Amino acid sequence: VAAVLGAAAPGATRDPDAGLRPPSMSKERYDEVKAVESRLAGVRGGSPVSADAAAGSPVGTGVVLAWLAARGGPEKTPLDAKDAAALLQDLAAARLVAPPHGVPRPDPAPGALVATSDPDAPLLLARRAPRAPPAAPLNARFAWVGAARPPTAVAASLRARILALYDAHLASDGRGVDYGALTADPAFADYAAAAAELQAVPLSSLAALPARERFALFVNLYNAVVVHAVAERGGPGATPGERAKFYSQVSTYDVGGLPFAADDMEHGVLRRNAPSVASLAGVLRLPWGTHFSRSDPRATLALATLDPRLHAALNCGARSCPPIKVYDAADLDAALDGAMGALCGDAAVDESRRTVTVSSIFKWYARDFRAAGADPLLPWLARFMPPPAAAAVGRMLGDGGAPPRLAYAPYDWDANSAGQGA
Secondary structure (H helix, E strand, C coil), rough: CCHHCCCCCCCCCCCCCCCCCCCCCHHHHHHHHHHHHHHHCCCCCCCCCHHHHCCCCCCCCHHHHHHHHHHHHHHCCCCHHHHHHHHHHHHCCCCCEECCCCCCCCCCCCCCCCCCCCCCCEEEEEEHCCCCCCCCCCCCCCCCCCCCCCCEEEEEEEEEEHHHHHHHHHHCCCEEEHHHHHHHHHHHHHHHHHHHHHHHHHHHHHHHCCCCHHHHHHHHHHHHHHHHHHHHHHCCCHHHHHHHHHHHCCEEEECCEEEEEHHHHHHHHCCCCCCCCCHHHHHHHHCCCCCCCCCCCCEEEEEEECCCCCHHHHCCCEEECCCCCCCCCCHHHHHHHHHHHHCCCCCCCCCCCEEEEEECCCHHHHHHHHHHCCCCCCHHCCCCCCCCHHHHHHHHCCCCCCCCCCECCCCCCCCCCCHHHH
16 A cells, blocks of 8 residues: 555655654653653542543643642652743643643743643643544644644645555555554544644645645545544445535534535635535536635635546545545646546446446536546546556547447445445
8 A cells, every 4th residue: 555655765764753743842852741741641549630631631730730740850750830831831832732622721921832820721631632522623632732834844744644544554455444443543643633733724824835735735635534534423424415414514624723624625625616516506507606605714725727637536435436545746647647547447338338337426527527628528538547448438439430428337425444345
């Protein structure tokens, strides 16, 4: 799988804490504060921190500070109040301690990340925080404190984490995920913690990204949020209504302080703010229809041009979806052609019936392909088919007979669990 996804070169090493360890904090100090966090979560013997923190529940700031003052120093030695407060700030800077997402909190002092003035202000041990509740974005286990890095750095960090998880838990053909093993992997909790940084990425910096980088970022985020949602909340569902809710509400990340569901990423950003083909505006083909309203700040992220190959790159969490891959702006064209090849690799050509059966994706998004110049569609698709299928299509197109007919394979909406034979 690593070769398919584009893993790091042989011999390359990854910092498992990249994106969570602040650039200004040394690896030695980071290891020290991680050890303190482990002790915070693992203490026993009646400490008021242990039961709640170890279980991932909020703990009052005053309780945490008292514990740090009593035993937060080297060899579990006491600290004075100033050093305990400084250690708390380092824990927050390393995203080991954070406020709950969406809970009002007091403003910290200048230069601090979390306030120490309110002893009742709740804090979480971030990497042990429970899953976000169903109504919250999936990356809202805790609130990201402080500024985010530039979006290219955030994207690269998340891409590396996603790649490692896919490499470990993706089926060899990219079409199935071992969700049980994925959720049990500590790297998955680390990914969920790192994804919280998206909360602090300004929309203006995302809008300023070159189109190729924005395209790759949102394709990767779409695939990641869907895998994340299936892993924690279950698959898309058996009915159209359940599937609509899954893509518009369940599979959501907080990006720049605003909700971005899978539908928002696909239709609002990647499809140039076009309405979903399943929406009333999409069905009626209203020329003024949009996904985001024109006053919605998220509309500023809509790409200016439409590349229909995106439909071969998005994996919706179902068995009939295209394979999951990780995309990089540097080799985007080749990767998208490869994705189209994988999706068209299942084409079934019947020359006797003059029929070519392809994925239903090409029926649902026929307008996108036509808008990008793929009209008629079949000759364009033949470029991506395996040589025998492409040759058969070429014969039918050139023999003077009736034009070959496109047919569409039924879509299997069952979750793409590798444990179910995917």
